Every structure is written in C-alpha cells, then in structure tokens.
Amino acid sequence: MELPESVRAQLAGEHGPAMQLAARLVVKAADIMKAERLIPITFAHLDACFYTGQAHVDFVRFLTENGAALAVETWTNNGVVSLADASLRPREEDPEMVEGAAELMHLYETLGTRPTWTCAPYQLPGGPKFGDHIAVGESNAVSYYNSVVGARTNKYGDYLDVACALTGLAPDAGLHRDEGRRAELHIDAAGLPEAWRREDIFAHLIGHHAGRIAGRRVPVISGLAGDAPKHALKAISSAAASSGGVELWHGTGVTPEAPELGAVFGSGETHVVTREDLARAHHELSTARDGPLDAVALGTPHFGLGEFEALVALFDGRKVKAGLPMLVSTSRGVRAMAQAKGWIAALEACGVEVPVDVCTYHSPRVRGLRGRVMTNAAKWAYYAPGMLGVEVAFGSLKECVESAIRGAVWRDPHLWTNA
Amino acid sequence: MRARLLTSGAAEGPVLSLDEPLSFWGAFEPRTGVILDVHHPQRGSCVKDTVLVMKETRGSGSAPGAIAEAIRLGTAPVAIVLAEPDINLAVGAEVAATLYGRRCVVACVSAAELERLRGARRVAIAADGAVMVD
Numbered sequence: 001m002e003l004p005e006s007v008r009a010q011l012a013g014e015h016g017p018a019m020q021l022a023a024r025l026v027v028k029a030a031d032i033m034k035a036e037r038l039i040p041i042t043f044a045h046l047d048a049c050f051y052t053g054q055a056h057v058d059f060v061r062f063l064t065e066n067g068a069a070l071a072v073e074t075w076t077n078n079g080v081v082s083l084a085d086a087s088l089r090p091r092e093e094d095p096e097m098v099e100g101a102a103e104l105m106h107l108y109e110t111l112g113t114r115p116t117w118t119c120a121p122y123q124l125p126g127g128p129k130f131g132d133h134i135a136v137g138e139s140n141a142v143s144y145y146n147s148v149v150g151a152r153t154n155k156y157g158d159y160l161d162v163a164c165a166l167t168g169l170a171p172d173a174g175l176h177r178d179e180g181r182r183a184e185l186h187i188d189a190a191g192l193p194e195a196w197r198r199e200d201i202f203a204h205l206i207g208h209h210a211g212r213i214a215g216r217r218v219p220v221i222s223g224l225a226g227d228a229p230k231h232a233l234k235a236i237s238s239a240a241a242s243s244g245g246v247e248l249w250h251g252t253g254v255t256p257e258a259p260e261l262g263a264v265f266g267s268g269e270t271h272v273v274t275r276e277d278l279a280r281a282h283h284e285l286s287t288a289r290d291g292p293l294d295a296v297a298l299g300t301p302h303f304g305l306g307e308f309e310a311l312v313a314l315f316d317g318r319k320v321k322a323g324l325p326m327l328v329s330t331s332r333g334v335r336a337m338a339q340a341k342g343w344i345a346a347l348e349a350c351g352v353e354v355p356v357d358v359c360t361y362h363s364p365r366v367r368g369l370r371g372r373v374m375t376n377a378a379k380w381a382y383y384a385p386g387m388l389g390v391e392v393a394f395g396s397l398k399e400c401v402e403s404a405i406r407g408a409v410w411r412d413p414h415l416w417t418n419a
Numbered sequence: 420m421r422a423r424l425l426t427s428g429a430a431e432g433p434v435l436s437l438d439e440p441l442s443f444w445g446a447f448e449p450r451t452g453v454i455l456d457v458h459h460p461q462r463g464s465c466v467k468d469t470v471l472v473m474k475e476t477r478g479s480g481s482a483p484g485a486i487a488e489a490i491r492l493g494t495a496p497v498a499i500v501l502a503e504p505d506i507n508l509a510v511g512a513e514v515a516a517t518l519y520g521r522r523c524v525v526a527c528v529s530a531a532e533l534e535r536l537r538g539a540r541r542v543a544i545a546a547d548g549a550v551m552v553d
Contacts, residue, residue, distance in 0.1 A: 017517075028425070028510065047481075155480060
C-alpha cells in the first residue's frame with residue numbers, strides 16, 4: 001500500500017506518540033481490509049466517547065497529553081451521562097461509572113470535537129453531504145449517512161473512528177467504493193396499499209423486516225413513498241441496522257443513489273413483502289401483552305424536529321396519566337430548536353420529559369424501570385428487553401400518545417385496516 | 420503452520436476453543452474474563468491467559484474497548500486465533516499495547532488450520548507467526 005508522506009511522518013513519530021498511534025491504527029485497518037490506499041475524509045462522528053470502561057478514558061487522555069489534533073470536523077455520539085443535566089444520572093448510583101463517563105466526555109471536548117452528544121447527528125445542520133467520505137461508528141448513523149445522505153462510510157469501531165478523525169483518512173475499501181454500494185437483494189413492498197405504506201409504523205416494520213432478510217448485505221427496497229419524511233428514513237435505517245447489521249440500504253425513488261431500481265440492482269434475489277411479513281415484524285417487536293403501562297420511551301434514535309411537531313399535535317393539550325413516566329430522548333441541538341418553537345414547553349405541560357445528551361438505554365429513569373414499556377421505535381423495541389429487562393409494547397406514535405394518556409396500551413382499530 | 424499476525428508479539432497458553440462466535444461487548448465480563456452470554460455454549464468459561472480459538476467474533480463497534488479493558492485488567496487471553504481477520508480486536512489490542520505495554524496476540528489462520536488448533540492442549544505462537552501445537 002502506498003502511504004502519503006504525512007502518514008509516513010506520523011508513523012515515524014515525527015508528530016508525537018498520539019498521531020503515531022492514530023496512523024498505526026488506520027494503516028492496520030487498511031491492511032486488514034486489503035485497501036490499496038487511504039482516502040481523505042471530511043467529517044467524523046465518534047462512538048468512543050460512550051463510556052464502557054477505564055480504557056476509553058486512558059485512550060483519549062493519552063491523545064490529549066501527547067499532542068493529538070483533529071484533522072476534520074468531528075461530532076460526538078451520546079454519552080452515558082448528560083453533561084447538561086447531572087441529575088439524569090446521580091453519582092451515588094455508580095460513582096466509578098458516572099465520574100468516568102463525565103471525564104470521558106470532557107476529554108473529548110478538550111480534544112476539539114463539537115459536543116453534539118447525539119446518535120442522530122444527521123438531524124443537525126452543517127453535517128456531511130452527498131458523496132463525502134466520512135468516518136462514523138454509531139450503527140444507525142452509518143446506515144442513515146450512507147443511505148439517505150449518500151455520504152460514504154464503513155462502520156468504524158471504537159478507537160478507529162478517532163484515528164480516522166485525527167489523520168483525516170480512511171481505508172479505501174467497502175462502502176467507500178462504488179462496487180461496494182450495489183444492492184445485493186431486492187425487497188419489494190410496492191404491492192402493499194399506498195395508505196399503509198404512509199403510516200409512520202410502516203417504516204419501522206419494513207426496516208426491521210429488511211434487516212432480518214438482508215443481514216449484513218445491501219438491500220434495495222421499492223414501494224416507499226417518494227415523499228417519505230426524514231424520520232421515516234431514520235426509522236428504516238436504525239431498524240435495519242439493529243435487526244440485521246445493515247450499513248447501507250437503497251430506496252427506489254427515495255434515496256439519492258437509487259432514482260430507479262436499475263441504478264443499483266440488476267437481477268437476483270427478490271423478496272415480495274406481504275401484510276403477514278409486517279404482522280410478524282410487529283409481533284417480534286412486541287414482547288408484552290397489552291395492559292397497564294409502567295412507562296413510555298420515545299426517541300431512539302434521538303427524536304427529530306418533525307417528530308416533536310407531530311407529538312405536540314397528537315397530544316393536543318391532553319396530559320400523560322399522572323405518575324406515568326414518559327421520556328422523549330433527543331439531542332441538545334434539536335431540543336433547542338424545538339424549544340424555540342414552543343414545543344418543549346407544550347410537551348412538559350403535558351407531563352412529558354425531554355432528556356438530552358444521553359442514550360435512551362442508559363438514562364437512569366429508563367434503567368430503573370421495570371414492567372411494560374411502550375415505544376414507537378423498532379430499535380428500542382429490539383434491544384430493550386435484553387438490555388433493560390423490560391417488556392415492550394410496540395406501537396405507532398399515535399398509539400403511544402393515546403396509551404400514555406390512558407396509562408394502558410391502546411390499539412388503533414383503524415391501523416391495520418389499511419394494510 | 421504459520422499465522423498472519425494482526426498484532427505483533429509472541430504468546431503461549433492452554434487452548435480454549437469456542438464453538439460459536441463471541442461478542443466481546445455485552446457477552447463477556449472484562450473484570451473477570453468470564454463469558455456471560457446465556458446463549459453461548461461456553462458460558463461460564465474464563466478466557467484469562469488462554470489461547471482463544473474461534474472462527475470469528477460477533478461484530479460490535481464496542482469490541483475494541485472491551486478487549487482493551489480486559490488487557491488492562493489482566494483478564495484477556497494471551498492470544499486470539501481466528502479464521503477471519505478482525506479489525507476490532509486488532510485495534511483494541513494495539514491500543515492496549517501502547518497504553519499499558521501489555522500484549523494480546525491477534526492471529527489469523529485458515530479454516531482448516533483452525534480446526535487443528537481446536538483439538539490441541541497448548542499452542543505457542545512465535546513473533547514470526549510460526550505456530551507450535553502440543
């Protein structure tokens with residue numbers, strides 16, 4: 001592999017031990033991926049700021065103490081604690097973890113990242129554009145940036161994400177290359193009724209179903225509404241990344257690389273989606289029987305501005321049942337935008353809490369929860385039973401709101417009549 | 420037999436052969452080195468100081484931190500031998516070597532060679548990749 005002069009100098013230690021380590025990691029990854037060269041990136045989103053142990057803190061401290069400098073605009077995934085609201089994670093709960101997590105986040109600020117603390121960075125202005133090469137770690141963000149934005153990234157694990165941001169380079173392999181971005185199978189939902197394909201829950205179900213079939217392959221989905229809102233594309237991206245490990249999907253007439261099927265797919269494996277497929281997906285995501293609720297959890301990945309608008313309209317001034325926690329996780333950036341519209345105040349008046357900076361699985365209110373929790377997010381429904389030991393009632397956004405007001409799972413009698 | 424070394428070093432230890440891929444994050448406790456995943460056939464086994472033999476890992480972007488943490492705490496295998504090259508383990512082991520001066524050799528062999536290692540009692544890997552089986 002031919003290395004640029006700058007990398008050879010870094011490897012030789014001419015820019016200090018931190019940049020030497022970063023260069024070594026990128027070159028090692030390129031070697032394992034059989035890349036023939038390194039390519040410049042314009043943006044990175046880091047996952048290594050999410051505390052999993054002391055090694056994470058030692059790594060970034062080593063960088064900051066040894067002259068590391070970021071080469072590109074670098075944003076941060078959510079944390080284990082909120083720097084904006086310490087009460088979300090009281091220190092007494094686990095002092096080592098709370099202090100370690102906060103220290104980790106402060107060290108990444110010192111390194112020069114933009115502290116976005118969100119798993120849905122694509123909802124903030126100023127991110128990467130079509131065709132940009134980038135380095136991203138968070139699985140749903142990898143899927144969204146590749147698929148919906150048309151930027152190019154592989155899923156970069158912890159430390160390698162940081163190494164790419166420091167060197168400004170990534171291995172020229174996998175989804176960075178045209179041949180890696182062709183669809184390997186076709187998932188055809190065009191035969192389902194159009195009204196059903198426009199339901200918000202449809203995006204979560206088709207994403208979950210597509211991930212189950214595709215595994216780690218690249219699927220192309222046809223039959224999505226051409227004017228599907230951004231949060232529907234987020235739902236497909238995150239659901240398929242959870243259920244299958246999908247890092248790139250195409251939607252014909254919807255995502256930028258697939259104006260029509262032929263642009264990304266020749267012929268081959270095709271799956272026609274039926275009503276029964278989506279009913280099965282719904283069944284897989286709902287582990288709880290319908291009944292009284294212990295909480296409602298929205299915002300996986302972090303809630304977007306369009307979703308806040310829809311939520312305010314669905315509440316229409318009514319209130320969450322007294323004593324029932326309803327959490328809507330988001331980023332500080334989106335919260336500020338929603339606040340300016342008056343939506344945060346409106347929702348808080350309804351009894352909704354809107355935590356920022358933190359992952360929905362790690363917010364302590366969620367941690368402390370047991371029993372039956374309702375969500376509209378396929379990703380949360382997929383992981384929460386294992387990670388939090390709760391039972392999940394999965395439903396549409398409207399079903400979540402009506403259930404929150406009643407304090408028990410409410411099912412929309414008209415939802416499946418469209419299907 | 421000669422392995423492709425994804426991280427440099429030499430190591431020797433008793434073989435722990437895993438029948439299923441292991442996710443190093445969530446399925447493994449770095450404080451003790453014990454496999455936690457209730458779905459894993461080797462649940463309860465301790466990977467500390469073993470030569471861990473498995474076909475591949477179950478991909479997780481958090482695996483580098485988990486292996487680095489285990490190396491820091493001294494609960495990691497001395498070597499991990501795979502049939503599929505694994506960037507996450509290689510990156511985690513490289514970072515731990517830099518931060519803590521402790522090594523976990525990550526090595527790659529062919530699928531047929533991996534099967535031979537599964538039956539061995541002890542394995543030694545030399546710094547040039549030569550593999551000695553006992």
